[in-house]
Amino acid sequence: MTRRVAIRQLELRDFRNIAHATIALPADGIAIVGDNGHGKTNLLEAIAYLKLLRSMRGVRDRDLVRFGAGTFFLSATSDGATVHQCAVGVDRAGRKKVTLDGVETPRLSDALGAVPSVCFSPADVVLIGGAPAERRRYLDIALALTSARYLAALRHYRAALVRRNAALRVAARPGALRSSAAAWEPALAQHGAILVEERRAWVGEHAGDFARLCASIGERAPMALAYASTLADAPDVAAALTAQLAKGREHDERRGLTHAGPHRDDLAVTLGGRDLRLVGSAGQQRTAVIALRLLEAATFRTRRGTQPVLLLDDPFAELDTARARRVLALLDESAEAAHGQTVLCVPREEEIPAGFTRLERWRVRDGVFERAS
Secondary structure (H helix, E strand, O other): OOEEOEEEEEEEEEEOOEEEEEEEOOOOEEEEEOOOOOOHHHHHHHHHHHHHOOOOOOOOHHHHEOOOOOEEEEEEEEEOOOOOEEEEEEEOOOOEEEEEOOEEOOOHHHHOOOOOEEEEOHHHHHHHHOOHHHHHHHHHHHHHOOOHHHHHHHHHHHHHHHHHHHHHHHHOOOOOOOOOHHHHHHHHHHHHHHHHHHHHHHHHHHHHHHHHHHHHHOOOOOEEEEEEOOOOOOOOHHHHHHHHHHHOHHHHHHHOOOOOOHHHOEEEEEEOOEEHHHHOOHHHHHHHHHHHHHHHHHHHHHHHOEEOEEEEEOOOOOOOHHHHHHHHHHHOOOHHHHOOOEEEEEOOHHHOOHHHOOOEEEEEEOOEEEEOO
């Protein structure tokens, strides 16, 4: 049975432009109305921070602290999550303290996903139009927060990659002795194999769903999802990666970077067999992004048995009326999604879709949130 995650109370202090806000959220959620630049997206970013322990917009922690303040503090009391209460405090020096049910967690990774959420935002178009690193980040978040095996492998792989790259840079110096880069290759192969295997399994499981979702939203040309990797078809990924690292070591030493491995892979999205980045309209790219976010929410449901909080930041921007209506239907398609808590942010009240009239109305101005009368 799927557990429904619902935030009962959210508190923010000195986060972005929000000096202090305490919001009691109803079970269904809230709809926040306010002009751009007044704090709607900042509130969504705060909720997403409690999932990722970093900004969903890629901002440094110290730049999230409100101007003139020394620290920011976030806290959420939730039902249906693995913990009842999650709190995070961060100062301008980057020191971070996380408590789960009042107990400080010794490892930040233990708190990842404590308040599961999925955010739909117009800024997500970078998932399609941006560099491969954006799509790898999407995969890493979806899998690391729903698979302890993947999270551990990702941590070990990144650590080994940093050390091999450091050894490569040392080897590139004039008069350097024999490189020690090879010492880190077994760890890269071992943990990199887990990343590749889990990524290609996830894509294999969800590629059909992706195509179906895009068609349901209104895309007539076939959209497809594939895992783009030199290791995607390898029967023994660890052995194949070991061979690639050894073969490319001399080249890597000249460049000071590791060129083989899952940190170079991509999530390929195509329209009619062609790269969506190159041939897709803004609406088609937005369609693909929404489908990816729906798959992220489905991954939480199937792997963790939880329906995450849905964060909708002007979710129907760049969509025509027909597509917007179909997206709304997809959000309400299953019992899990229909009953999930939703935080919707729109600039004007008339932009609240009819399907979200059940949500309690709030307004925001200059970082101050008030329940609408």
